[in-house]
Amino acid sequence: xxxxxxxxxxxxxxxxxxxxxxxxxxxxxxxxxxxxxxxxxxxxxxxxxxxxxxxxxxxxxxxxxxxxxxxxxxxxxxxxxxxxxxxxxxxxxxxxxxxxxxxxxxxxxxxxxxxxxxxxxxxxxxxxxxxxxxxxxxxxxxxxxxxxxxxxxxxxxxxxxxxxxxxxxxxxxxxxxxxxxxxxxxxxxxxxxxxxxxxxxxxxxxxxxxxxxxxxxxxxxxxxxxxxxxxxxxxxxxxxxxxxxxxxxxxxxxxxxxx
Amino acid sequence: xxxxxxxxxxxxxxxxxxxxxxxxxxxxxxxxxxxxxxxxxxxxxxxxxxxxxxxxxxxxxxxxxxxxxxxxxxxxxxxxxxxxxxxxxxxxxxxxxxxxxxxxxxxxxxxxxxxxxxxxxxxxxxxxxxxxxxxxxxxxxxxxxxxxxxxxxxxxxxxxxxxxxxxxxxxxxxxxxxxxxxxxxxxxxxxxxxxxxxxxxxxxxxxxxxxxxxxxxxxxxxxxxxxxxxxxxxxxxxxxxxxxxxxxxxxxxxxxxxxxxx
Numbered sequence: 001x002x003x004x005x006x007x008x009x010x011x012x013x014x015x016x017x018x019x020x021x022x023x024x025x026x027x028x029x030x031x032x033x034x035x036x037x038x039x040x041x042x043x044x045x046x047x048x049x050x051x052x053x054x055x056x057x058x059x060x061x062x063x064x065x066x067x068x069x070x071x072x073x074x075x076x077x078x079x080x081x082x083x084x085x086x087x088x089x090x091x092x093x094x095x096x097x098x099x100x101x102x103x104x105x106x107x108x109x110x111x112x113x114x115x116x117x118x119x120x121x122x123x124x125x126x127x128x129x130x131x132x133x134x135x136x137x138x139x140x141x142x143x144x145x146x147x148x149x150x151x152x153x154x155x156x157x158x159x160x161x162x163x164x165x166x167x168x169x170x171x172x173x174x175x176x177x178x179x180x181x182x183x184x185x186x187x188x189x190x191x192x193x194x195x196x197x198x199x200x201x202x203x204x205x206x207x208x209x210x211x212x213x214x215x216x217x218x219x220x221x222x223x224x225x226x227x228x229x230x231x232x233x234x235x236x237x238x239x240x241x242x243x244x245x246x247x248x249x250x251x252x253x254x255x256x257x258x259x
Numbered sequence: 260x261x262x263x264x265x266x267x268x269x270x271x272x273x274x275x276x277x278x279x280x281x282x283x284x285x286x287x288x289x290x291x292x293x294x295x296x297x298x299x300x301x302x303x304x305x306x307x308x309x310x311x312x313x314x315x316x317x318x319x320x321x322x323x324x325x326x327x328x329x330x331x332x333x334x335x336x337x338x339x340x341x342x343x344x345x346x347x348x349x350x351x352x353x354x355x356x357x358x359x360x361x362x363x364x365x366x367x368x369x370x371x372x373x374x375x376x377x378x379x380x381x382x383x384x385x386x387x388x389x390x391x392x393x394x395x396x397x398x399x400x401x402x403x404x405x406x407x408x409x410x411x412x413x414x415x416x417x418x419x420x421x422x423x424x425x426x427x428x429x430x431x432x433x434x435x436x437x438x439x440x441x442x443x444x445x446x447x448x449x450x451x452x453x454x455x456x457x458x459x460x461x462x463x464x465x466x467x468x469x470x471x472x473x474x475x476x477x478x479x480x481x482x483x484x485x486x487x488x489x490x491x492x493x494x495x496x497x498x499x500x501x502x503x504x505x506x507x508x509x510x511x512x513x514x515x516x517x518x519x520x521x
Contacts, residue, residue, distance in 0.1 A: 120369075128367035128427075131327050132434075133356040134384040 023215050027145060030138045037143050044147035048109050052155055059104050060159035063096060064088065064166025072174065081175065085182050086189035088167045093160055093190055098198050099246055101159040102205035105152050106238035110213035113144055114234030117217025118227040126218070141218065145210035152206030153199055193257040201249035208241040277304035279341075280438055280470045281326060286335035288321055295321050297494035299335070301472075303438070308464055308471045310481040310502075312516055313491030319474040322491075323440045326472070327359055328352050339438070357385055360436035360469070364443040366427030368415040374426050375411045378402065381434050401429040404466070405459060421452035425459070432463055439463065439471040445480045457483040478516065490516065 067088055075081055117140060120126050129136040168182045213234045220230035279302050286299035295318040303309055311319050324330040325337050328344045337344045339355055347355060368377050378398040382388045388397075402408045405425040415423060424444060431439065441460065445453035457480040463469055464484075473484055481488055482502050490498040490505065490513055498505060498513045506517050 116371075123365055123370070124363045124367040125369050127329060128361070128363055129369075129380075131329060131356055131359070131361040132381050132385055132431075133353045134381065135353075139384065 019219065020215060023218070024211070026137055027141050027211070027214075030135065030142050031146070034135060034138055037139050040139055041143040041147055044143050045151055047112075048144075048147050049151035049154060052105060052108055052151075053158065055108060056101055056104055056155045056159045057162045060097065060101065060163035061166035063100055064092065064163035064168075065170040067092065067096065067163075068167045068170035069173075072171075082185075084171060085167070085177075085185035089164060089186040089189045090194060092163050092167070094194050094198050095246075095250075097160040097163055098156050098202045098205065099242065101156045102152060102202065102209070102242045103239055105148075105155060105205070106209050106212075106242060107235055109148055109152075110209045110216075110234040110238040111231040113148075113210065113213030114216040114220075115227055115231035117214060118220035118230030121217065121220050122222055122224060122227055141214045144214055145207065148210030148213075149203055149206040152209060153202040156202040156205075157199070193253075197249060197253040197257070201245060204245045204249070205242050208245060209238045212238040212241060277306060279303070280305050280339065281472070282336070282338040282341075283322070283326065284336050286322065286325060286337060287333045288318070288325060288330060289333045295494055296325070296332075299494075299496060301489065301496070303470050303472060305470050306464070306468055308460070308473060308484050308486045310473045310475060310485035310488045311491055312475065312478075312481060312488060315476075317491045318494045319491055320442055323361075323442060323472055323474060327356060327361055327440060357434060358437045360431035360434070360439045362424070362427055362431050362439065362441045362444055364446055366415075366423035368418075368423055368426055368430070370415045373412050373414055374402070374407070374418070374429075377415070377426065378430050378433050381430065386434060397433055401433040402426075404432070404462075405429045421448050421456070424448065424452075424456055428456075428459060428463070432467060435467060436469060439469045441471060441473040441475070443474055443476065445475060445477040450479070453477055453480060454483070456480070460484045 068084060071084060071087055072081070075083055075087065117126070120140075126136050126140075129139065164183075164186055168177070168179060171177055171182065216230045216234040216237065220226040281301070281303035283299055283301040286296050286301075287294070288296040299318075299322055301309070301322075311322065313319050321330060325332050326339065326344070328347065331345055340358070342351070342355065344352070344355070368374070369380065372380065375398055378401055379394055382394050382397060388394050398411070399408060402411055405428050407422060407425050407429060410418060410422060410426065415426070418426060428444075439460075444460065445456050448456065457477070460471065460473065460480070461484050464471060471484075473480065475481060485502050488500065488502050488505050489496050492512055498508060498510055500508075505513055508514060508517075
């Protein structure tokens with residue numbers, strides 16, 4: 001009678017970490033080995049970027065409106081209503097915009113990549129690609145991770161702009177401020193130390209979203225249930241990574257720019 | 260008794276003088292504590308079709324996955340074209356795989372691509388062809404040979420099970436492999452389509468001069484397509500011979516496979 005060997009949880013955790021490190025190096029190696037899959041990369045940019053525009057736009061617009069409506073009573077109570085554009089722009093550009101947009105992207109993109117690759121694994125498409133002599137990492141992983149790394153920052157900038165515009169409309173519900181004055185105040189409140197660190201961290205957010213989605217899909221088990229688990233796990237893990245990266249980014253930015 | 264013949268692992272008749280393209284000896288494979296393959300010995304000669312029969316879970320698919328390098332043997336040797344598979348570098352493994360066609364049970368078509376794009380994939384990614392006219396011709400010829408030219412621009416989701424298998428077969432043969440590995444090519448198909456697929460396997464062997472290992476439960480497929488049949492049970496080969504030889508076997512396990520064959 002064969003005994004079932006129980007692997008301790010800590011060992012499984014270390015194995016998973018080891019797998020992820022190996023997957024990272026495999027991805028990195030495949031960026032430079034062989035030809036780059038330009039057509040698949042462009043297709044992924046379209047799928048990830050263009051198809052997320054509406055969702056990111058609507059979410060950012062609502063966030064801009066809600067922030068102004070929430071901030072207004074407090075600032076008015078302190079006689080600082082004129083600070084509304086500045087407060088919105090700094091909070092939105094530095095923190096709320098990048099994080100909220102990245103979370104939205106984790107929900108939409110990481111789950112979609114996890115489910116797609118998980119489904120390809122279940123239906124033996126990944127195996128078929130591998131045994132044909134093609135390189136599934138190069139075709140599926142490299143293109144998706146680079147596409148998310150590029151598209152999430154672009155989506156974030158787009159979302160920031162829409163969010164600030166939403167704030168302008170919300171401000172005009174109660175007060176009256178011209179578009180020119182509003183944006184002059186918004187831009188005047190910002191400098192490069194607000195914009196650049198925020199943009200840089202979205203690059204890491206994008207990488208985390210693509211990497212986690214691909215890893216979860218590629219390493220899913222064989223079985224239809226695994227597709228759902230891969231998608232769900234991709235969203236949860238990517239969202240967690242976004243907060244971890246954000247915490248690190250805030251610390252680094254504070255040390256570098258806000259002494 | 261066939262089991263005794265199989266212990267030698269290599270019982271050939273007319274095929275004896277032909278070049279060995281796959282040589283498996285003492286192959287063992289375990290997953291954790293579960294021993295799936297216990298002692299597999301197999302020689303595939305050039306131009307030969309071997310059918311592996313066996314109940315589900317006896318390790319038939321694991322055997323061909325070890326041959327193609329998808330799984331690493333726990334013990335034993337797998338040589339393809341005289342090279343030990345486990346010792347090949349990534350690049351050498353890729354080159355070896357370019358000479359092997361693997362038809363998966365489901366067809367494994369890339370479902371985000373049309374049939375045309377599925378067939379173009381190995382041509383552009385593996386053979387690195389760039390001439391679109393040449394690619395188009397190869398795609399049309401491959402689809403024509405499996406009778407699926409009409410479905411060239413369809414998505415896999417628009418195809419029936421049999422059509423998917425044929426499209427998968429076309430994608431596999433488009434690179435002119437020297438060896439074909441079929442993982443249950445007729446499973447889930449009606450008898451008429453199964454017969455068509457079995458005939459296709461035979462035609463491919465004749466046309467492309469391929470050597471094949473066919474894993475199946477379908478006795479009609481085994482009868483049509485095999486030069487030699489091996490029967491697996493509990494991770495080992497228990498019988499080997501031609502279809503007719505095994506049909507006359509007195510071994511109870513072997514006989515159970517031929518119950519419905521008159």
